[in-house]
Amino acid sequence: MIEAQPLRSLLYMPASNARAVDKARALPCDAVALDLEDAVAPDMKDEARSALVQALTAGGFGHRQMIARINPLGSPWGKADLATLAPCPLHAILAPKVNAAADVVALSVAMDGAGFDPAVGLWVMIETPQAVLALERIAETARISRLAGFVLGLNDLAKETGMAQRPGRAGFVPVMVQALMAARAYGLVLLDGVCNAIDDPARLEAECFQAQELGLDGKTLIHPSQIEIANRVFAPDEAEVAEAAAIVAAFADPANAGKGALKVGGKMAELLHHDMAVRLLAKAAAIATR
Numbered sequence: 289m290i291e292a293q294p295l296r297s298l299l300y301m302p303a304s305n306a307r308a309v310d311k312a313r314a315l316p317c318d319a320v321a322l323d324l325e326d327a328v329a330p331d332m333k334d335e336a337r338s339a340l341v342q343a344l345t346a347g348g349f350g351h352r353q354m355i356a357r358i359n360p361l362g363s364p365w366g367k368a369d370l371a372t373l374a375p376c377p378l379h380a381i382l383a384p385k386v387n388a389a390a391d392v393v394a395l396s397v398a399m400d401g402a403g404f405d406p407a408v409g410l411w412v413m414i415e416t417p418q419a420v421l422a423l424e425r426i427a428e429t430a431r432i433s434r435l436a437g438f439v440l441g442l443n444d445l446a447k448e449t450g451m452a453q454r455p456g457r458a459g460f461v462p463v464m465v466q467a468l469m470a471a472r473a474y475g476l477v478l479l480d481g482v483c484n485a486i487d488d489p490a491r492l493e494a495e496c497f498q499a500q501e502l503g504l505d506g507k508t509l510i511h512p513s514q515i516e517i518a519n520r521v522f523a524p525d526e527a528e529v530a531e532a533a534a535i536v537a538a539f540a541d542p543a544n545a546g547k548g549a550l551k552v553g554g555k556m557a558e559l560l561h562h563d564m565a566v567r568l569l570a571k572a573a574a575i576a577t578r
């Protein structure tokens with residue numbers, strides 16, 4: 289399954305940064321991740337958690353999917369994060385540094401125990417070598433847990449593996465492909481890691497094109513200036529929308545009734561292309577309402 293709701297851009301911000309959180313209510317990102325983990329210093333964790341609850345309770349984030357990134361369950365803050373966030377209006381909890389399928393099941397059980405609404409999903413960061421090696425087993429837990437998404441954490445993966453974060457991201461491409469296969473096999477969202485180079489829009493754009501070409505749903509971002517690029521690259525362009533509309537129209541034409549393969553715009557179109565065209569048009573329509 290590929291996510292019907294656009295998730296082209298997910299903007300992280302420290303939950304402790306009230307100015308950034310307030311700005312998020314008007315930014316054109318598809319999702320917001322209020323972070324309690326790496327963007328928050330240890331002595332600010334309790335304050336950030338309270339600020340997060342206040343922000344979610346106050347609301348005003350409109351169509352944006354609201355994600356809270358908690359601290360690891362095994363850290364001094366993880367359990368309190370879950371207990372405190374349980375009553376809040378959230379789309380998903382994002383859990384960092386999972387290593388194995390058992391970690392995901394434990395997180396899901398902890399969310400049940402804390403009283404989260406069943407509609408609140410669990411997304412996990414793929415950012416350790418152990419998690420990369422266990423991608424399929426982790427994804428498979430979606431059958432018995434709240435797991436609904438993967439987010440790549442390439443800074444941590446670089447730290448743990450020694451892999452360099454250079455233009456082209458050669459070392460990360462196999463991880464992105466493996467994560468995509470696992471995500472698609474079990475109906476999960478998959479978002480790309482962040483581009484740290486805030487002042488290099490060309491690099492961000494190249495990373496977005498690469499991730500879009502590899503089939504990822506969108507990109508995680510760290511600065512408002514990155515939103516426009518991600519939204520543009522991960523949205524179908526005019527030519528793609530026109531091609532999809534032509535395919536749908538061709539299959540709807542009574543003259544083509546009963547045919548499984550057609551020639552549309554000089555290309556072969558089969559029923560699978562019709563399905564893809566319908567999906568693309570639905571995504572374009574959802575984006576147009578933003």
Ligand SMILES: CC(C)(COP(=O)(O)OP(=O)(O)OC[C@H]1O[C@@H](n2cnc3c(N)ncnc32)[C@H](O)[C@@H]1OP(=O)(O)O)[C@@H](O)C(=O)NCCC(=O)NCCSC(=O)C[C@H](O)C(=O)O
Nearest residue numbers: 300301302307308311323326327441442443444510511512
């Ligand atoms: C990186 C930053 C600390 C830079 O902040 P700053 O120096 O304030 O930037 P600017 O002066 O350019 O900011 C201009 C205005 O934009 C607002 N702003 C900046 N960043 C954000 C944001 N992320 N969300 C919302 N608003 C933002 C500023 O407040 C300014 O507003 P104004 O004063 O009204 O003009 C900062 O960008 C930042 O904190 N970014 C997010 C950092 C973060 O959340 N990191 C954790 C997630 S990334 C990660 O962990 C990846 C993963 O786990 C991995 O392993 O790879």
Ligand SMILES: [Mg+2]
Nearest residue numbers: 415441443444
């Ligand atoms: Mg990380």
